[in-house]
Amino acid sequence: SGTNYWRDRNVVFKKPLLFFGNIIDVILLRKSFNSVVKELYFELCAPYFGIWYLGDPQLVIKSPDLIKDILVKDFDYFQNRHVSHIEDIDKFTARMLAFMDGSRWKQKRATVTPVFSSNKLKCCHVHIREIAKTMICHINTTKLNVQMDLKKLCKEYTIGALSVIIFGLNISCFNTQSPILKINPCLSLLDSIQFTLYFSKSYLLKVFIPKYIKCSAKQIMIEFVSDILNKKRKLLSNNIGFNVLNSLIDDEDNNLGKFPFNKKRKLLSNNIGFNVLNSLIDDEDNNLDDVISRLSEFFIASYHSTSSSISLALYELALNKNIQSKLRQEINENFDKYDDISYNELIFMEYLDKIIHETLRKYPIMSIIGRTCVRSYKMPNCALTIEEGVRVLIPLSALHHDPKYFPEPNLFDPERFSKENIRERPAYCYLPFGAGPRQCLGEKMALLIMKLAVVYIIRNYEIDVCEDTNIKVEASLMDFVLDVNGNTSIRFKAIDSSTREATPHQ
Numbered sequence: 001s002g003t004n005y006w007r008d009r010n011v012v013f014k015k016p017l018l019f020f021g022n023i024i025d026v027i028l029l030r031k032s033f034n035s036v037v038k039e040l041y042f043e044l045c046a047p048y049f050g051i052w053y054l055g056d057p058q059l060v061i062k063s064p065d066l067i068k069d070i071l072v073k074d075f076d077y078f079q080n081r082h083v084s085h086i087e088d089i090d091k092f093t094a095r096m097l098a099f100m101d102g103s104r105w106k107q108k109r110a111t112v113t114p115v116f117s118s119n120k121l122k123c124c125h126v127h128i129r130e131i132a133k134t135m136i137c138h139i140n141t142t143k144l145n146v147q148m149d150l151k152k153l154c155k156e157y158t159i160g161a162l163s164v165i166i167f168g169l170n171i172s173c174f175n176t177q178s179p180i181l182k183i184n185p186c187l188s189l190l191d192s193i194q195f196t197l198y199f200s201k202s203y204l205l206k207v208f209i210p211k212y213i214k215c216s217a218k219q220i221m222i223e224f225v226s227d228i229l230n231k232k233r234k235l236l237s238n239n240i241g242f243n244v245l246n247s248l249i250d251d252e253d254n255n256l257g258k259f260p261f262n263k264k265r266k267l268l269s270n271n272i273g274f275n276v277l278n279s280l281i282d283d284e285d286n287n288l289d290d291v292i293s294r295l296s297e298f299f300i301a302s303y304h305s306t307s308s309s310i311s312l313a314l315y316e317l318a319l320n321k322n323i324q325s326k327l328r329q330e331i332n333e334n335f336d337k338y339d340d341i342s343y344n345e346l347i348f349m350e351y352l353d354k355i356i357h358e359t360l361r362k363y364p365i366m367s368i369i370g371r372t373c374v375r376s377y378k379m380p381n382c383a384l385t386i387e388e389g390v391r392v393l394i395p396l397s398a399l400h401h402d403p404k405y406f407p408e409p410n411l412f413d414p415e416r417f418s419k420e421n422i423r424e425r426p427a428y429c430y431l432p433f434g435a436g437p438r439q440c441l442g443e444k445m446a447l448l449i450m451k452l453a454v455v456y457i458i459r460n461y462e463i464d465v466c467e468d469t470n471i472k473v474e475a476s477l478m479d480f481v482l483d484v485n486g487n488t489s490i491r492f493k494a495i496d497s498s499t500r501e502a503t504p505h506q
């Protein structure tokens, strides 16, 4: 028991404090959990090491081969992400895919996966491209040589792109003061304790009743999603001249579970043909609460991660002008005579691809991912057996900054992602989207949204840091998610289209 747990199993560990384990600094908001794990990663030399998350022993894996075994090869032993059973205490979160366990997760993931296929994405490309063009018009309406808040711009664009994909609805996203922009974690000691408990098995779970998503954020999310659902229903009923939906919207008790599902399903899916909302409504099991939770989840999982990654890619391009010029050349070679870029052209742009991956290497938005062992697992080629219920952590940020795999890790160097360099390092040391059956559902979509934003901005503007720019990237204290803070002003200088040298192709 106690600290002997790891010693008895011959696992390297750092002496924990009573009750707080190794995370006292996290509880007291002095360090992020990511910083604590990263320090231990570089301090303790072994393929894996033990930590104490309050009273829970958790295992951090450093070896890329073992990571592959856990995430991919022996996934059946590690199907679940979290340790706490949240069904009774936080129903809103419990309905989300990322928090579901075992067979329920498998079934729900299978129903939504086809929505994210390459073919569907191809259809989406055109819609997202329109949002990217609107963003350019939006920047154009401000003056030439303008200084803009990069973080805000990227958030607004991402909201626009996601609304099309998730709801099949075009919303005006620029300069609208969307309520979603207001979601801001406020840091208090109680929040910190509640959040920390979420990832523990502690009996205190029942006392503090943790919420993964703060009530205020949840309320904004529910209002945003409900508002879009209403707009969508109105739009559909106006379009088709079918007014049953309108009357249902006006019904205070309305609950998707109660209304004529078949009619509604047909209406929604005939209209736009592609979006996550349709797939959720098509699933007969889902009621209104499920739909709202899952839509909120898709928004939460995709909005912050994608918009921050775009901000960071553009920030690095503003800092590295030679990389920016080289990218612009590739972009200009790939635009067609209608001043557009096709899906195929976009996904085969090699230099762009390297830049996006180097951004996600340097700034993995989720800095740590976790799995819970669901039945006792003997690690291949080592003496250790991981017991059922033990949480295993994969320290993405530490791996991405390990000089063994990425020399001079703070340097932004897209050439790390040349075919030769990729071949020379283990595959599982770079995992911005996780890996295996439970990896990020929206990887391809995120890449598409990111690439279109970067391409349209770099095609039309030279971007530069200015005196005020003071961007700080840090793991938010309460989460393992990286956040972009500080002054995020960037200067945009319009490019005169008549000076573009490259010859557009057909």
Ligand code: HEM
Binding pocket: 097, 098, 099, 109, 298, 299, 301, 302, 303, 305, 306, 309, 364, 365, 366, 369, 370, 431, 432, 433, 434, 435, 436, 437, 438, 439, 440, 441, 442, 443, 445, 446, 447
């Ligand atoms: C740059 C943007 C993004 C990054 C860096 C990112 C990263 C991640 C990571 C690291 C995970 C955990 C994977 C694992 O445990 O192996 C994850 C899970 C997830 N992501 Fe993303 N993500 C991004 C965008 C998106 C988008 C656009 C969506 C689409 C709606 C999305 C939906 C999800 C969902 C639903 C899960 C949970 C999957 C499951 O448990 O089955 N993400 N993401």
